[in-house]
Amino acid sequence: MTRSDIRIGLFGFGVVGQGLHTVLERTPGLRARIGRIGVKDRTKQRSLPAELFTFDRNALLDDASLNVIVELIDDADEAYYIVTEALRRGKAVVTANKKMLAEHLPELIELQRQTGTPLLYEAAACASLPVIRNLEEYYDTDLLEAVEGIINGSTNYILTAMHRDAISFAEALSKAQALGFAESNPALDVEGLDARNKLVLLLTHAFGLVTSPQEILAVGIDRLSNLASDYAREKGLALKLIAEARRLPDGNVAAAVLPTLVRPEHELARVQDEYNGLITQSGFTDRQFFLGRGAGAVPTASAVLSDLSALTYGYRYEYKKISQNTDSALTPEAAEVDVLVTFTDEYAPQETDFTRVHETFHSATRGHYLTGTIGLAQLAQAEWLQLPGICVVRLPTPLRAAANAQLADTQLAGAEAVFAE
Numbered sequence: 046m047t048r049s050d051i052r053i054g055l056f057g058f059g060v061v062g063q064g065l066h067t068v069l070e071r072t073p074g075l076r077a078r079i080g081r082i083g084v085k086d087r088t089k090q091r092s093l094p095a096e097l098f099t100f101d102r103n104a105l106l107d108d109a110s111l112n113v114i115v116e117l118i119d120d121a122d123e124a125y126y127i128v129t130e131a132l133r134r135g136k137a138v139v140t141a142n143k144k145m146l147a148e149h150l151p152e153l154i155e156l157q158r159q160t161g162t163p164l165l166y167e168a169a170a171c172a173s174l175p176v177i178r179n180l181e182e183y184y185d186t187d188l189l190e191a192v193e194g195i196i197n198g199s200t201n202y203i204l205t206a207m208h209r210d211a212i213s214f215a216e217a218l219s220k221a222q223a224l225g226f227a228e229s230n231p232a233l234d235v236e237g238l239d240a241r242n243k244l245v246l247l248l249t250h251a252f253g254l255v256t257s258p259q260e261i262l263a264v265g266i267d268r269l270s271n272l273a274s275d276y277a278r279e280k281g282l283a284l285k286l287i288a289e290a291r292r293l294p295d296g297n298v299a300a301a302v303l304p305t306l307v308r309p310e311h312e313l314a315r316v317q318d319e320y321n322g323l324i325t326q327s328g329f330t331d332r333q334f335f336l337g338r339g340a341g342a343v344p345t346a347s348a349v350l351s352d353l354s355a356l357t358y359g360y361r362y363e364y365k366k367i368s369q370n371t372d373s374a375l376t377p378e379a380a381e382v383d384v385l386v387t388f389t390d391e392y393a394p395q396e397t398d399f400t401r402v403h404e405t406f407h408s409a410t411r412g413h414y415l416t417g418t419i420g421l422a423q424l425a426q427a428e429w430l431q432l433p434g435i436c437v438v439r440l441p442t443p444l445r446a447a448a449n450a451q452l453a454d455t456q457l458a459g460a461e462a463v464f465a466e
């Protein structure tokens with residue numbers, strides 16, 4: 046493929062699909078053309094000529110003149126069919142569908158190997174931030190110790206708007222939807238599932254760990270309590286939805302998505318609105334910070350554009366870290382985390398699940414909380430985690446190996462001042 050012969054079969058003409066049309070119009074140097082667009086809804090008015098659109102997926106998949114399929118639909122099952130069929134037919138694929146990727150990554154990697162056809166997905170993790178290719182290429186030989194970040198734009202937009210503009214969760218979510226940041230099913234955003242899907246991709250490219258979303262604990266921002274927000278405010282901490290994957294001293298990796306309290310001097314405390322921020326921690330480069338728009342039409346399409354350009358120079362993911370990764374695994378049972386749990390009179394967390402309880406607070410008017418250290422696996426399996434009125438937020442310490450508790454106790458000193466009623 047050369048710079049002059051990208052002929053795109055585009056699936057989806059929603060937020061990102063239309064964004065791609067816009068960025069292609071403004072990037073004449075690439076000379077990539079959209080040949081046909083597959084959509085679903087026959088009643089919708091389109092901004093482009095009707096003859097470009099089809100409702101028959103085979104009209105794109107069978108068209109030999111289309112050499113790249115760009116998959117930008119919001120239906121993960123249909124996307125899986127489109128992507129696998131396109132690869133089998135020798136068409137390079139670019140997708141932004143992190144749900145589909147996270148649910149099928151092992152077979153998609155194998156299919157690329159069998160067919161020799163590339164599948165690129167920079168837009169699927171952190172939208173405009175160039176994280177996948179950097180993890181794959183720049184950190185090729187470096188020893189990555191951790192990736193940690195805000196990797197969902199909608200929830201960061203919601204948390205920013207609730208805190209800065211004092212609007213309700215529902216109002217902030219509906220604004221995120223109107224701006225094209227949220228998933229068609231916004232539960233994926235607010236329940237932390239979209240961030241977890243992206244973390245699956247980051248784990249593969251950062252650590253060579255191919256895992257499934259279900260293996261990773263994800264707690265969203267849909268159950269945040271007023272008491273947790275008050276706690277954050279009174280301690281001067283920011284509340285962010287953070288995905289973290291960290292190598293433990295034994296070489297294994299702990300990963301989770303959790304609402305997290307962040308100290309004001311932390312890079313992620315400054316990430317506002319729909320922006321994403323990702324910190325890499327590695328042996329040679331130490332700490333690096335990526336910041337950029339994590340959702341929205343044109344920023345997301347810019348990552349798709351970058352993948353299209355990469356195809357013209359024969360780029361494909363080699364999944365280098367998978368071959369480098371000999372025997373490390375996700376081991377939540379070997380990790381622990383410090384949390385704040387707020388609760389009501391009706392349901393309480395099981396204190397015996399905790400390795401240590403640091404502080405408890407009880408108020409007839411404001412509710413109750415405890416802070417403590419708990420095993421990551423214990424937390425993931427705790428029945429009380431799902432009970433109404435229970436809210437879990439990570440304290441400002443990293444995930445760590447269970448034996449490393451003393452270190453965290455030291456780091457927590459100062460964040461444990463008495464919470465005044």
Ligand SMILES: NC(=O)C1=CN([C@@H]2O[C@H](COP(=O)(O)OP(=O)(O)OC[C@H]3O[C@@H](n4cnc5c(N)ncnc54)[C@H](OP(=O)(O)O)[C@@H]3O)[C@@H](O)[C@H]2O)C=CC1
Nearest residue numbers: 057058059060061084085086117118119141142340341345
């Ligand atoms: N919005 C964002 O900021 C980002 C989104 N993404 C991902 O990009 C993808 C697209 O998201 P977004 O553009 O926001 O979604 P939208 O809801 O705006 O658009 C979805 C598009 O998919 C089409 N579609 C749905 N089902 C089918 C089907 N069975 N066959 C053909 N077309 C279909 C719809 O068709 P019709 O027009 O007929 O309704 C619509 O054009 C998703 O996977 C999302 O997770 C990734 C990063 C950022």
Ligand SMILES: N[C@@H](CC=O)C(=O)O
Nearest residue numbers: 197198199226227228
């Ligand atoms: N809904 C997603 C869109 C980008 O991936 C988000 O808000 O991050």
